[in-house]
Amino acid sequence: MTTRDEYVAGLAEILEEVAGVNPDDVAEEKSFTEDLDVDSLSMVEVVVAAEEKFGVKIPDDEVQNLKTVGDAVSFITKAQA
Amino acid sequence: MTVEVVVTGIGATTPLGGDAASTWEGMLAGRSGVSALTEEWAAQLPVRIAGHVAVEPTIDRVQARRMDRSEQVALVAAREAWADSGLAESGIDRERLGVVVGSGIGGATTLLAQDDILEEHGPRRVSPHTVPMLMPNGPAAWVGLELQAQAGVHAPTSACATGAEAIAWGLTMIRSGRADVVVCGGTESVIHPLPIAGFAAMRAMSTRNDEPERASRPFDKGRDGFVLGEGAGILVLERADRARARGAKIYARLAGAGMTSDGYDIVQPEPEGKGGARAIAMALADAGLDRTEIVHVNAHATSTPVGDLAEIIMLHAAIGDHVVVTSTKSMTGHLLGAAGAVESIATILAIRDSVIPPTINLDDPDDKVDLDVVAHKARHLEVPAAVNNSFGFGGHNAVLVFVRA
Numbered sequence: 001m002t003t004r005d006e007y008v009a010g011l012a013e014i015l016e017e018v019a020g021v022n023p024d025d026v027a028e029e030k031s032f033t034e035d036l037d038v039d040s041l042s043m044v045e046v047v048v049a050a051e052e053k054f055g056v057k058i059p060d061d062e063v064q065n066l067k068t069v070g071d072a073v074s075f076i077t078k079a080q081a
Numbered sequence: 082m083t084v085e086v087v088v089t090g091i092g093a094t095t096p097l098g099g100d101a102a103s104t105w106e107g108m109l110a111g112r113s114g115v116s117a118l119t120e121e122w123a124a125q126l127p128v129r130i131a132g133h134v135a136v137e138p139t140i141d142r143v144q145a146r147r148m149d150r151s152e153q154v155a156l157v158a159a160r161e162a163w164a165d166s167g168l169a170e171s172g173i174d175r176e177r178l179g180v181v182v183g184s185g186i187g188g189a190t191t192l193l194a195q196d197d198i199l200e201e202h203g204p205r206r207v208s209p210h211t212v213p214m215l216m217p218n219g220p221a222a223w224v225g226l227e228l229q230a231q232a233g234v235h236a237p238t239s240a241c242a243t244g245a246e247a248i249a250w251g252l253t254m255i256r257s258g259r260a261d262v263v264v265c266g267g268t269e270s271v272i273h274p275l276p277i278a279g280f281a282a283m284r285a286m287s288t289r290n291d292e293p294e295r296a297s298r299p300f301d302k303g304r305d306g307f308v309l310g311e312g313a314g315i316l317v318l319e320r321a322d323r324a325r326a327r328g329a330k331i332y333a334r335l336a337g338a339g340m341t342s343d344g345y346d347i348v349q350p351e352p353e354g355k356g357g358a359r360a361i362a363m364a365l366a367d368a369g370l371d372r373t374e375i376v377h378v379n380a381h382a383t384s385t386p387v388g389d390l391a392e393i394i395m396l397h398a399a400i401g402d403h404v405v406v407t408s409t410k411s412m413t414g415h416l417l418g419a420a421g422a423v424e425s426i427a428t429i430l431a432i433r434d435s436v437i438p439p440t441i442n443l444d445d446p447d448d449k450v451d452l453d454v455v456a457h458k459a460r461h462l463e464v465p466a467a468v469n470n471s472f473g474f475g476g477h478n479a480v481l482v483f484v485r486a
C-alpha cells in the first residue's frame with residue numbers, strides 16, 4: 001500500500017524533471033500554479049507522467065480540480081483503490 | 082537622409098566554435114568543422130558527413146526540453162551578441178527593440194521525434210511543447226522573449242538566404258523608425274536522417290564520405306555538393322547616432338541591402354546569376370557605393386557544381402574582376418538558414434581585422450573560376466567595403482553591404 005508521502009515524493013520527482021521544481025518545495029498544501037510556478041503546458045506533462053507512473057487515468061476535466069499536490073495525491077489514491 | 086545603421090554586437094555558434102571569436106579563429110586558421118556522422122542511423126544514408134556545432138548549446142535543462150535544437154542555438158548566439166553589444170548595461174526601451182530571426186527548415190527534428198512518439202505511444206504522449214518547438218517563428222520568439230523585445234518579432238523564411246534576409250529586414254525596421262535596435266540573424270539544426278535523405282535525393286550534397294574535412298570545396302573542380310552544418314549567427318543592429326551617443330563598440334556599418342527573386346526554378350539557380358546580380362546592384366545603390374569600391378565578397382558558394390559557377394558569372398557582371406572572393410562554407414559547411422548571418426559576421430570581421438579568411442580545399446580551381454579566390458590561407462588586405470551574398474532554394478537572393486564604420 002503506497003502512503004500519501006510516497007505519492008508526494010513521486011510527484012516531486014516528476015515536477016523536478018518536467019518543470020525544474022526543487023523537490024524540497026513539494027508538499028501537500030502547495031498549489032501547482034501559484035506556489036510551484038508550474039505553467040499550463042508543464043501541468044499537462046505532469047499529468048501524463050503521473051498517469052504513467054501511478055497507472056491511473058486522469059481525465060482532462062478532472063485536472064482543473066487538482067489545485068494542490070494534496071488534491072492530486074487524493075485523486076490518485078482513490079483512482080488506484 | 083537615410084538613418085545610418087551599425088553593428089554593435091555579434092554572436093555565433095558553429096561547427097568551428099561555440100562563439101563568434103572561436104569561429105573566426107577557426108576560419109583564419111583554415112580549419113574544417115566537418116566530420117563523419119557516427120550515429121547508427123547514418124550508416125544507411127548516401128551522405129554520412131556533417132558539421133555539428135563545436136560546443137553543445139548551454140541552455141538550462143528544463144528550458145532546453147521545451148526548445149527545439151534550432152531554437153537553442155539561436156538563443157545561445159543571441160545571448161552572446163546581446164552581451165557583446167553592452168545594451169544590457171546601457172539599457173534600452175524594450176518597445177524600441179525588435180527581433181528578426183529566421184530558419185530555413187524550422188523544428189523538423191522536433192516534428193520527427195514527436196511523430197515517433199505518436200506512432201509508438203499514441204497522441205496523449207505527444208509533448209504539449211511540440212507546436213512552439215516546431216513553429217518556424219519559434220527561434221525568433223524565444224530570442225524576443227528572453228530580451229523582452231516589444232517593437233516586433235519577425236521570422237522571415239527563404240531557405241539558405243534566410244539569415245541574410247533577416248538582417249536586411251532588421252535594417253529596414255530601423256530605417257523605417259519601428260525600432261532603434263534589432264537583434265537579427267538565422268539559425269538551423271537539422272542533422273537528422275530525413276532532411277539529409279531529402280537533400281541527398283536532390284543530389285545536392287557531397288558524398289565524399291571518406292574525407293569529411295575535404296568534402297566542402299567551393300570553386301574546386303572536385304566539388305560534388307554541399308555539406309550540411311548546424312548553428313546560428315546573430316547580429317545586433319543599432320541606429321548609428323544612438324550607438325555613438327552611448328559610446329558603443331562599433332564593428333561595421335550595414336550600408337545597404339538588396340533582395341530579389343529569380344522567378345526561374347524552384348531549386349536551380351538561374352545559370353547566369355541574373356537575380357543575384359540585380360540584388361547586388363540594388364544593395365550597392367542602397368549603400369550609395371560604386372561597384373569599384375567593393376574589395377571583398379563573402380560568396381554564397383556552397384560547393385555545388387552549378388551554383389558556384391552562376392555566382393562567378395554574377396560577380397563579374399555585378400561587381401567586376403577586381404574583387405577578392407572567399408567561401409567560408411568550405412570550413413563551416415552549409416548552415417542553411419544560419420549561413421547568411423554567420424557569413425555576415427565573417428564579412429564584418431574581415432573589415433575589422435583587415436584579413437580575408439580562406440576557401441580551403443581549393444586545390445584545383447574550376448577552369449571557369451576566373452576571379453581571385455583566397456585559397457588555403459587567410460590573406461591580409463584592407464577591406465573598407467565588402468559584400469555578403471546569400472541565395473536560397475525558391476530563387477531568393479539577399480545581398481548585404483558592410484563598410485568600415
